[in-house]
Amino acid sequence: MYPFSFTKVSDTREALNAGRHGGRYIAGGTTLVDLMRETVERPETLVDITGLPLREVTVAERGGLRIGALVRMAEAAAHPKVRTLYPVISQALELSASAQLRNMATIGGNIMQRTRCTYFRDLTAACNKREPGSGCAAREGVNRTHAILGTSDACVATHPSDVAVAFAALEASVHLLGPDGERTVPFADFLLRPGSTPNREQALRQGELITAVEIPALPRPLKSGYLKVRDRQSYEFALTSAAVALHVRGGVIREAKVAAGGVGTVPWKLPGVEQHLLGERPSQSLWAEAAKQAADGARPLDHNRFKVELLQRTVERQLRIVGGTK
């Protein structure tokens, strides 16, 4: 690990001041400390923001939910409002990492976490994300766990978060605070596809701070849930996953929110699947027909062709679990 100076801030003004001067924010630290030890990350100054008052879960103005950036994953998952209003968020969180890590890691840090691509973490490998212009060892390398959607010639790494998939499905927004004040970015615009600049991962400006993630109000009753498919049953990243939320009234699907994880360079919203469901009556065949579109546009690599069918099956199964079978 490279040496760094350390400062703990007690209010957002202090934080922004440190951030403007190049300080790197640290909250749970579960990704950052690990990557610093591998010398993939080399911040010169760490700014501990865990003392900031961003640890509340509150009902937002129009009935949505606002989760403070420093709410721990374990706290968010266990929060009664989250559990009852958005089970998909609780489930995605509790299927992530381990109990220890969920006690440390925060919501803001979770969506900032970096890819688990082994070449990104291997300093001897080419990686455009770590070292722009050096190439991508994963493209022709061992790429079984890599992305099939949203990839570019420069990068095929997946975004590893589960709860970000739920946030993408629910069309959340990210509240930011910077030197120029507050702004809100739709979740779909917050995490960036790699394109030719995979080193740029979030739509954050220098020194900006995530203050909260807001989930919009959705019509009730809303059924939702998260399914994660992986190589071992627990404590593993997703090969594929599906976040689904459905509002059914009068026997007809009026709202459908669907996104997939483990397959995209960013959490992958599935508008084709959603459109197929709207206005239809739930049935086994509807789930199957809708899920066929889950992998539209997929560009599999040598070792991850299996993800195309696995993704379709994952989405179909989760539609069936959330939507029922009548």
Add this chain to the structure above:
Amino acid sequence: MSTELTESAVPPTTESSSDPSRRTFIATTTVVGGAVVAGGLIASPLLGAQEAAAAEAPPSSRVRLTVNGKRHTVTVDNRTSLLDLLRERLDLPGTKKGCNAGACGACTVLVDGQRVNSCLTLAVRLEGAEVTTIEGLAPGGADGELHPLQAAFVEQDAFQCGYCTPGQIMSGVGCIQEGHTGSKDEIREWMSGNICRCGCYVKIVRAVEQTARGK
């Protein structure tokens, strides 16, 4: 009670030099090995300016924290993990270093009552924190009565090599406190952050279940 340790402080040793204990031997070997590696690095042309500067005086900070009820004031290199602070500075080697990357759970301790991976916890961030390690778990101290979960691990024979055991027990204490012991499946899921290479999972789950039921 409190102790003052500085970067240069060397923990007192009770072993005579003619009778080195296993720990003293390992510690000595590690220091020699570390010196060789450091020498190699300094000679390397790949050494960054940031790291070269650090060889002089790496940024450090003073931290006050409580470990197993005992207050400590320590000056740590900012890079020091809680795990290394415990093992190398505070003479508490019960907490184990497995992967050093948050993937195995061997380093699990309680910080302010919550189970965490001490390898990913920077000591510099623990101002005012209360840490409990395996050494501080037994109510009767080192020679007294065991914590019920420690006793259950012995009774169930829930280990072979024992390296993951302190982390398993600290994690199990957290799991029971959190109330995730409703079934064997629930225990397995909520203990999945602790890997046991010997594969003693069945007995580990039994030990956690037995202790949770006994509460």
